[in-house]
Amino acid sequence: MAFKFRLESVITLWDNTLKERQSELAKAYEARKIVEDAENNINVELSNNIEMNRQKLQDGGVLDVEYLLGLQRRNAYLNSQLNVIKRDLEKIDEEIERRQNAVVEAHTELKIIEKLKEKKQKEYTKNETKKEGIIMDEIATRRSMHTENI
Numbered sequence: 001m002a003f004k005f006r007l008e009s010v011i012t013l014w015d016n017t018l019k020e021r022q023s024e025l026a027k028a029y030e031a032r033k034i035v036e037d038a039e040n041n042i043n044v045e046l047s048n049n050i051e052m053n054r055q056k057l058q059d060g061g062v063l064d065v066e067y068l069l070g071l072q073r074r075n076a077y078l079n080s081q082l083n084v085i086k087r088d089l090e091k092i093d094e095e096i097e098r099r100q101n102a103v104v105e106a107h108t109e110l111k112i113i114e115k116l117k118e119k120k121q122k123e124y125t126k127n128e129t130k131k132e133g134i135i136m137d138e139i140a141t142r143r144s145m146h147t148e149n150i
Helices: 008-059 065-149
Strands: none
Touching: 008 065
């Protein structure tokens, strides 16, 4: 008779849970990357706007007040977007931490049940070896009795 762990379905459940939680964590990291990319794009645009403004001032000539006001409004809008992104990143970081903890929990639970399975496997093997020893002793005793009777 082969070893059969009666909690094998629990191992499968925790393994699936672990994979699901790892997938959720990967999605959170992906969301963070998307928001970081948006933040980088805004920072690049702000830098470009500052450089364009500097170029206009260095070139001399007539300053276009409407252009400068528009640029100032755009920069104010971009800065407000950066503030929103920073808050979003904080929320995403909290979610990442929560999901990391969930992955650790699932991994821990899976390892606990796998260790229990190993322990039960060793107990089973030990008992089977003990049973085999008893059977071999019995066979040896019967052979010895049989040879004495002959």
